[in-house]
Amino acid sequence: MRALIHIFVVFISLLSSAALAQPLTIGSKLYTENVLLGHLAAQSLQDAGYPVTHNEQLGGTRILWNALLSGGIDVYPDYTGTISEEILAGQSIDSRQEMVTALSAFGVGVTGNIGFNNTYALGMRREQAEALGIETISDLRAHPGLRFGFSNEFMERQDGWPGVSAEYGLAPLSVTGLDHALAYRGIASGNIDVLDLYSTDPEIAFYDLVALIDDQQFFPDYDAVFLYRNTLPPDAVAALERFAGAIDETAMIAMNAAVKLDQRDDAVVAGEFMDSRFGIVSEQAAIGLWPRFVQNTLDHLTLVSISLGMAIIVAIPMGVLAAKVRALETLLLGISSILQTIPSLALLVLMIPLFGIGALPAIVAMFLYSLLPIVRNTHAGLRQIPAPVMESARALGLPNSLILRRIELPIAIPSILSGIKISAVMNVGVATLGALIGAGGYGQPILTGIRLDNTALILEGAIPAAVLALLVQGLFDLVEKRIR
Amino acid sequence: MIAIQNVSKLYGQTTVLAGISLTVPAGTTLSLIGPSGCGKSTLLRIVMGLITADEGQVAIDSEVMAPQNRLALRQRMGYVIQSGGLFPHLTAHDNLTLVTRYLGWRVDQENQRIGELCDLTGIDETLLARRPGKLSGGQAQRVSLMRALMLDPPVLLMDEPLGAIDPLVRYELQNDLRSIFRKLSKTVLLVTHDLGEAAFLGDRIALMQEGQVIQDGPVRELLHNPATAFVEQFVTAQRSPLQDL
Numbered sequence: 245m246r247a248l249i250h251i252f253v254v255f256i257s258l259l260s261s262a263a264l265a266q267p268l269t270i271g272s273k274l275y276t277e278n279v280l281l282g283h284l285a286a287q288s289l290q291d292a293g294y295p296v297t298h299n300e301q302l303g304g305t306r307i308l309w310n311a312l313l314s315g316g317i318d319v320y321p322d323y324t325g326t327i328s329e330e331i332l333a334g335q336s337i338d339s340r341q342e343m344v345t346a347l348s349a350f351g352v353g354v355t356g357n358i359g360f361n362n363t364y365a366l367g368m369r370r371e372q373a374e375a376l377g378i379e380t381i382s383d384l385r386a387h388p389g390l391r392f393g394f395s396n397e398f399m400e401r402q403d404g405w406p407g408v409s410a411e412y413g414l415a416p417l418s419v420t421g422l423d424h425a426l427a428y429r430g431i432a433s434g435n436i437d438v439l440d441l442y443s444t445d446p447e448i449a450f451y452d453l454v455a456l457i458d459d460q461q462f463f464p465d466y467d468a469v470f471l472y473r474n475t476l477p478p479d480a481v482a483a484l485e486r487f488a489g490a491i492d493e494t495a496m497i498a499m500n501a502a503v504k505l506d507q508r509d510d511a512v513v514a515g516e517f518m519d520s521r522f523g524i525v526s527e528q529a530a531i532g533l534w535p536r537f538v539q540n541t542l543d544h545l546t547l548v549s550i551s552l553g554m555a556i557i558v559a560i561p562m563g564v565l566a567a568k569v570r571a572l573e574t575l576l577l578g579i580s581s582i583l584q585t586i587p588s589l590a591l592l593v594l595m596i597p598l599f600g601i602g603a604l605p606a607i608v609a610m611f612l613y614s615l616l617p618i619v620r621n622t623h624a625g626l627r628q629i630p631a632p633v634m635e636s637a638r639a640l641g642l643p644n645s646l647i648l649r650r651i652e653l654p655i656a657i658p659s660i661l662s663g664i665k666i667s668a669v670m671n672v673g674v675a676t677l678g679a680l681i682g683a684g685g686y687g688q689p690i691l692t693g694i695r696l697d698n699t700a701l702i703l704e705g706a707i708p709a710a711v712l713a714l715l716v717q718g719l720f721d722l723v724e725k726r727i728r
Numbered sequence: 729m730i731a732i733q734n735v736s737k738l739y740g741q742t743t744v745l746a747g748i749s750l751t752v753p754a755g756t757t758l759s760l761i762g763p764s765g766c767g768k769s770t771l772l773r774i775v776m777g778l779i780t781a782d783e784g785q786v787a788i789d790s791e792v793m794a795p796q797n798r799l800a801l802r803q804r805m806g807y808v809i810q811s812g813g814l815f816p817h818l819t820a821h822d823n824l825t826l827v828t829r830y831l832g833w834r835v836d837q838e839n840q841r842i843g844e845l846c847d848l849t850g851i852d853e854t855l856l857a858r859r860p861g862k863l864s865g866g867q868a869q870r871v872s873l874m875r876a877l878m879l880d881p882p883v884l885l886m887d888e889p890l891g892a893i894d895p896l897v898r899y900e901l902q903n904d905l906r907s908i909f910r911k912l913s914k915t916v917l918l919v920t921h922d923l924g925e926a927a928f929l930g931d932r933i934a935l936m937q938e939g940q941v942i943q944d945g946p947v948r949e950l951l952h953n954p955a956t957a958f959v960e961q962f963v964t965a966q967r968s969p970l971q972d973l
Contacts, residue, residue, distance in 0.1 A: 636813035639776050639885075640827045640875075641802030650826060654817045 267295040268480065271302045271317035271601070271682070275424055276503050276510065276695055277362065277444055277496065281321035283514035283528075285470055285484060289319075291524045292483040299682040301691050302601060304397045305330055307593065307681070309471075313350060316600035316682075318473050319484065323362060323466035327354070329403035351474045353481065356488030357467040360444060360496045364404070364463045365455035367441040369431060373454050380459040381412050384438065392416050393436030395424035403464065404440070411462045425697050444493060446501035468496075490521060504696060533704070536689070541708065543684035547603060547675040548716075551610035552668050559615045560660065563622025564648065577623065580616040588613060588674045592681055606683035610674050614667035621663025625656025657727060665720035672713040676705065686712075729754045730883060730917055735774055735784035737767070737939075744770050746939040747784070754789075754882070757909055757916040759930030761923060763962075766936040768919045772887050775917060776807055788883060803827070806876025810888040813872055814860035820871045821856040824878055831879075845874040848908060866897040873908075884909075884916045890925065902928055923947075923966055935959055 268289055272282030279300050286296045299317060302308055309331055311317045327347070328337040337343050347354055366381055373379070376387060384390065398404035399421040408414065416438075422430065428447045430436040441448055441455055448455065468491075470484045495517070502513045508530075515528030531539075559580070566576040586594070591613060595605030629652055637647045653660075679687030686705040693701030730752040737745040745767045752758040760768040773779040775786050777798045786793045788801050807813075814823050821842070828838050846853045849870045860868055869889060876884060889905075890898045906929055909916055920926050926933050927947040934944040943955040954960035 632809055632811070632813045633815060635773075635778060636807065636809065636872075637815070638778055639802055639805075639807035641799045642827060642830055643799060646830055651815055651817075655815075 267297065268318045268476075269316065270296060270298045271308045271311055271320040272298070272300055273304060273308060273320070274301045274691070274695060275442070277442065277500050278321050279510050279695070280499050280503065280514050281358070281468065281470070283511050284487065284518065285319055285321065287511075287514060287518050287524065287526050287528070288483045288486055288522075289480055290526060291518075292479055294480060294483075299601060300688075301679075301695060302682045303593075303680055305401075307596060307601075310596055311601045312352060312471060312473060314597065314600050315473065316596070316602065318476060319470055321358075321468060322471050323468055324357070325363065325403060325464040325466035326401075327469075327471070329407075329464060330401050333402055347471070348474065353472050353474050353476070355470040355472070355481075355484045357469055358487045359468070359489045359491045360493040361465050361467050362442050362444040362496070363466045364398070365441040365443055365458065366408070366438055367431075367448065367453040367455050368438055369434075370452045370454045372437060373456070378456065380457040381408070381414075381462075382459050384414055384416075384456070385412065388414075388416050390416055390437040391418040391420070391435070392438045393420045393422055393427050393430050394440045395427060396421045398440040408462055411460055423694055425695050429697060444496045444500055446497050446505055450501075450505055486522065491517075507696065507698060537704065537708070540684065540686050540688055540705065543603075543678075543688075544672075544675050544686050544709070544712065547606055547610060547678050547683055547685055548668065548671045551607045551675075552614055552664070552671055554607075554611045555614040555618055555667055556664060558611075559618035559663075560622050562615070563619045563660070564626065564653075566619065566623045567626035573623075576619060580619045583612045584616040589677055589680070592677055596681060601682040603678070603683045605681055606675070606678035610671050610678075613674055614671050617666035617670070618660065618663040621659045621666075622656065625659030626652055628659070629655050658724065661720065661724055661727070665717065665724075668716045668720065669713050672709060672716055676709050729787075729789055730758075730775060730915060731787040731790070732771070732775065733785050733787070735771065735781045735786065737770055737774065737779070737782050743939050745774070745781070748936075748939070748941055749784075750934055750941060750944065752915050752917055754915050755913040756931040757914075757918060757929055759926030759933045760917065760919045760936060761921065761926045761933055761962075762936035764921070767939040768936050769887055771936075772885050772917060772919050776805060776885055777802055803831075803879055804881045805883040805885055806873075806879075806881045808869070808872045808876045808884070808886045808889045810891040811865065811868070814868055814875070816860055819857055819859055820863065823860070823871060824856070824875050827875075828878055841878060842874070845877055848877070848911075849874055850904060864897075865893050866901060869893060869901065873905075877912075882915055884914045884918075886916065886918045888919055888921070891920075905929060923963060935962060 270282050270286050270289070272278045282298050282300060286298045289296050302311065302317070305322065305326055308317065308320045308322070312320060324343065327343060332343070332346050335346055337346060344354060366384070368378060378384060378387065394405050401407075405419070420436065427436065427439040428451060431439050431453065432451050441453070443455065447453070470487070472481065472484060499513050499517060502508045503510045511528045512530055515526055518524040518526065562576050562580070566573045583591075588609070591609045592606060595609045599605035599608055633651065633655070637651045675685050676687035676690060678685050679691045686709040688705065689701045690705035693699065693705065732748055732750040735745055735748045736743070748771060750758065760771065762768050770779065774781050777793050788804060791797065791801065793801055814820070815826070818826065824842055825838050828841070842856070843853070851867065851870045851874065855863065855867060856871070860871070863871065873889070890901055893901060902925060909929065918926070918929055930947070932945060933947050933950055934941050935950060936942065937958055943950055943959050950959060950963050954963060
C-alpha cells in the first residue's frame with residue numbers, strides 16, 4: 245500500500261513536471277539588440293527543456309508591456325531606465341528594490357542586470373560636431389538650425405525628447421520622427437544632423453558618429469534585464485538569471501555589429517554566444533529564402549482569407565438588414581463607416597488589450613476593416629433593383645425570403661462582388677501590418693528589412709504583397725466577367 | 729369577381745383615392761381610364777395587395793384581402809405591368825417557372841403549361857431560353873402575360889400593358905388580348921390611358937378623376953350620356969387622323 249502511494253506520488257509529480265514544461269512565448273522590440281536578447285532567452289529556455297516561441301520585433305515598449313500583462317508573452321528584454329521612466333512613470337523609483345516591488349504589483353518579475361548599459365545619447369557626425377565645436381548636449385542650444393531626427397518612441401517618451409528638450413532648453417526648428425534604423429541612413433546621407441543613439445549601436449563607430457556628453461546627467465542608466473511573468477516556473481527563471489552579468493558592453497556591440505553590419509542571421513549570432521559563453525549548443529540555422537517565403541505566404545493568406553471570410557458572412561446580412569429595415573440603415577452603415585475611418589495601424593494596436601498578440605487580433609482588426617465595402621455594396625446593390633422588378637416579384641405571391649434569395653441577391657451580386665473585391669485587395673495590404681503585432685505574413689521580412697537596413701529583405705515582403713494584391717484583383721475581375 | 733368597396737388612400741396630406749367602389753363581375757373586363765395622377769394605378773396596386781388602403785376593402789371572389797391571405801390571393805391574380813417587370817437575371821423560361829417551382833410543380837407539368845401558353849400567346853418556345861434583355865418589347869410583354877397566366881388565375885390585373893409598345897405591335901397585341909380574355913373568360917381589371925384601347929378590350933369603362941370614379945358603364949353610355957362636363961371633354965379629346973382633312 246505504501247509502495248502504491250509512493251508510485252502514485254511519483255506519477256503525479258512526473259505529470260506535473262510535464263505540465264510545467266508549458267510552451268513559453270518570448271517577445272522582443274523592434275530593434276536588433278532586443279531581438280538578439282530575445283533569441284538568447286529563447287535558446288536558454290529551450291536548453292532548460294521548454295518549447296519556446298519567439299515573437300520577434302513585436303512593437304515598442306507599450307505593446308510588449310501590455311502583451312506581458314495580458315499573458316500574450318511570458319518574457320521580454322527591457323532596460324531599467326525604460327522601466328522606471330516609462331513603464332512605472334509617475335512612481336519615483338530610486339532603487340532596484342523599489343523597482344522589484346513595483347513590478348511585482350503587476351505580477352511581473354525582473355532578472356538581475358545582464359551586464360551592459362545601453363543608454364540613450366544624442367549623436368552627430370563627428371566632422372560636423374567638430375566643425376561646429378559641439379561636445380555636449382548643452383552646446384546644441386547655440387545651433388537651432390540643425391535638423392533633428394529621432395526614433396518614434398524617443399519622440400514620445402518622458403525620458404526621451406520631451407524631457408531632453410525641457411531639461412536643456414532646446415528648441416530646434418526641425419524635429420522629425422522616424423524609424424531608428426532609418427535614422428542612421430538619414431544622418432549618413434546628411435538629411436538629418438542630430439539623432440538619438442543607443443550606446444551599444446555598432447553604427448556609432450561605423451558611421452563615425454560622436455555621442456554628445458550628457459552634461460546635465462539627464463539620461464538614467466539603461467541596464468538590460470529580462471522582464472517575466474511571475475507565473476514562470478523557477479527553473480525557467482533560473483534559465484533567464486543565467487545571463488546576469490554575462491554580457492558586457494563590448495560583447496553586446498559585437499553581436500549587434502555581426503547582425504547589423506555583417507548582415508548575419510540574428511538567431512545564429514545568439515547561438516554562437518550561447519555556445520562560447522555557456523557551452524550550450526543548439527541548432528540555429530538561418531532559415532532559407534524559399535521556406536521563409538512559403539511560411540510568410542501561408543501566414544499572409546491565412547490572415548486574408550479568414551478575415552475576409554468572416555467579413556463576408558457578417559457583412560452581407562448587415563447590408564441586407566440595412567437595405568430592408570429602415571430603422572437600422574443609418575446605424576449599420578454608420579458603424580461600418582466609422583470602423584473604416586480608424587487608421588489600420590491604430591486598429592491593429594487597439595486589438596492587443598482585447599485579443600493579445602499574434603494572428604487573432606490581426607484577423608479581428610482586418611475583419612472589422614473589411615466590413616464597410618461589403619455592407620455598403622450589398623445595401624446599394626439591393627436598393628438599385630428597379631421598382632417594377634420588385635413589384636412583379638411581390639405580385640407573384642412569393643414570400644419575402646424567396647424574393648430575397650432568388651431575385652434580389654442574384655441581381656445585387658455584381659455589386660456585392662465588387663465590394664468583396666475591394667475588401668480583399670485592401671486586406672492583402674493591411675495584412676502586411678500584421679507583423680507589427682506578431683501575426684507574421686509578408687510584413688515580417690519588411691519589418692526585419694527596415695530594422696537591418698536590408699533592401700533585399702524589404703522587397704522579399706513588398707513584392708509578393710503587391711503581386712498577391714494584383715492576383716486577387718485579377719481573380720475577382722475574372723469572376724465578375726464570368727457572371728455577367 | 730373583384731369587389732372594391734369604399735377604398736380610400738392618402739399620401740401625406742394628398743388624397744389619392746376617395747371612397748372608390750367598383751365591381752368587376754366574373755368573366756368580364758373593366759377598363760380603368762383617366763388622366764395621369766387620377767389614382768388608377770394606385771387602385772390596381774391596392775387590389776393586388778401591394779399597397780394597403782387606409783379605408784375600405786377589396787374582395788376577390790368574396791374573399792376579403794387581409795395580411796394572412798395576401799400571398800394566397802396574389803397567386804389567384806395575374807399581374808402585368810407596362811415594362812421592366814421581367815426578372816433581368818433569369819431566362820424567360822425561368823421567369824415563368826419561378827412561382828411554379830416554389831409551389832412544387834413537376835417539370836412535365838410546367839412544360840405542358842408553358843406549351844399551352846406559347847400557343848395561346850403566339851410566342852415561339854425557343855425564345856424562352858433568352859433573357860428579357862434579348863427579347864423585343866412585344867415578345868417581353870407576351871412573356872409577361874404568360875407569367876401572369878402560369879397558375880391559370882381567375883383574375884388578371886394589367887397596368888398599361890401595351891403602353892410602351894410601338895403602334896403596329898400594339899394593334900396586334902390588342903387583338904390577341906381580346907381573344908385571350910374571351911377564350912379564357914378571365915375577370916380583368918385593365919388600366920389604360922387610351923380610350924380606344926379601353927373600349928376595345930373592356931366590357932365596361934370606369935373613368936376616374938382625382939381619386940374618384942366619375943362614370944362607370946359601357947363606352948356608349950360615356951359617349952352619348954356623359955355624367956359631367958369632364959367626361960364629355962375626356963371622351964371627345966381623341967384626335968382622328970382624318971380630323972384636319
